[in-house]
Amino acid sequence: MARIAVTGATGFVGGTVAAVLADKGHDVTCLVRSDPGEDFPWAWELTDTGSVADLERVLDGADAVAHLAILNDFALMYADRRAGWDAYVGMTDRVIDAANVVGAQVALISSDWVFDGVGHLYAEDFPPNPVNYYGVLKVASELAVLNRADRGFVARVGGVQGLHQTKKHGPRTQDVGFGFFVLSLVDSLSRGDRYTVWEDPHINNVATPIISAEIGALLGRGIDRGVDGILHFAGGTAVTRRELAMATCEVFDLDPGMVDFGPVPDEARLPAPVPFDTSMDGAETMSRLGTVAHSVEAQLRALREELETGRPAPLS
Numbered sequence: 001m002a003r004i005a006v007t008g009a010t011g012f013v014g015g016t017v018a019a020v021l022a023d024k025g026h027d028v029t030c031l032v033r034s035d036p037g038e039d040f041p042w043a044w045e046l047t048d049t050g051s052v053a054d055l056e057r058v059l060d061g062a063d064a065v066a067h068l069a070i071l072n073d074f075a076l077m078y079a080d081r082r083a084g085w086d087a088y089v090g091m092t093d094r095v096i097d098a099a100n101v102v103g104a105q106v107a108l109i110s111s112d113w114v115f116d117g118v119g120h121l122y123a124e125d126f127p128p129n130p131v132n133y134y135g136v137l138k139v140a141s142e143l144a145v146l147n148r149a150d151r152g153f154v155a156r157v158g159g160v161q162g163l164h165q166t167k168k169h170g171p172r173t174q175d176v177g178f179g180f181f182v183l184s185l186v187d188s189l190s191r192g193d194r195y196t197v198w199e200d201p202h203i204n205n206v207a208t209p210i211i212s213a214e215i216g217a218l219l220g221r222g223i224d225r226g227v228d229g230i231l232h233f234a235g236g237t238a239v240t241r242r243e244l245a246m247a248t249c250e251v252f253d254l255d256p257g258m259v260d261f262g263p264v265p266d267e268a269r270l271p272a273p274v275p276f277d278t279s280m281d282g283a284e285t286m287s288r289l290g291t292v293a294h295s296v297e298a299q300l301r302a303l304r305e306e307l308e309t310g311r312p313a314p315l316s
């Protein structure tokens, strides 16, 4: 089993990635920028991600670093482009430099928003063409790993569904991407409230949803196999928001008659264009990792299990 450092483990995806890697027997250390509190479930090291020397110190002895930390604030990254660049590309460069010194693999989590959204089921080798600064920053971070890491890979994810491991009452609201969509719908309908699925040509309307637990499992496989290049951690079904809502009602035994469809509230729009169809083809990736892309129904059943047990339920 590998010794794996994880950045961004206090976040939505990183917490589940840390949980799944630890459950699968890896030795996990989370690299955090402030004390995560006594309830934080995994080993952690205070880390200055602005310093290559400090990253070398905390990565010493690691076989791999799963890099998920980002500045997740659209308004701020537009308001201060230099800070945005540093928080994505600069931080990734520093992680790569330190990993190269200690001989660790770099596993970068990237995004389906590297694509322009006018295609369908993008393949791993299809050239990216981001429509907003977040996508630009993710592409630049990808290229840093592909061109500069001695060992490592890029794993694009999108339509991510799951529970936040350490902020149990964290935000669960619909946004112009797919994150939190399923659980926000489940929350509303379970409370007896109606739910309006946004439909709009200017939001992300098609994706290949995957649960964050499966991202953790696939990441572990990628590290174990020492893969390189670009991977698509995509679910096996491309769905619209409407189709995902209906599949959710089916799997969670909720009343589809409580779901409405309507426009996006103005206050939810981003100050930038959003790609429409970011569905990805992950067949080549799954074959390299010795597994399959699981259907949206299978992903939702695993998410229901996670909700009911409190434990991530990866499929691979």
Ligand SMILES: NC(=O)c1ccc[n+]([C@@H]2O[C@H](COP(=O)([O-])OP(=O)(O)OC[C@H]3O[C@@H](n4cnc5c(N)ncnc54)[C@H](OP(=O)(O)O)[C@@H]3O)[C@@H](O)[C@H]2O)c1
Pocket: 007, 008, 009, 010, 011, 012, 013, 014, 031, 032, 033, 034, 049, 067, 068, 069, 070, 071, 072, 087, 091, 109, 110, 111, 112, 157, 158, 159, 160, 177, 178, 179, 180
């Ligand atoms: N969520 C999605 O639907 C989705 C979709 C596609 C791709 N992704 C990718 O998945 C990854 C994780 O995203 P997420 O949604 O889990 O984000 P998130 O919940 O906002 O978590 C971001 C994490 O980054 C950490 N961080 C931020 N700046 C840092 C710094 N300077 N040094 C150290 N740590 C820092 C945060 O730590 P603090 O707790 O200290 O702030 C937090 O742990 C990202 O690479 C993102 O691009 C996510």
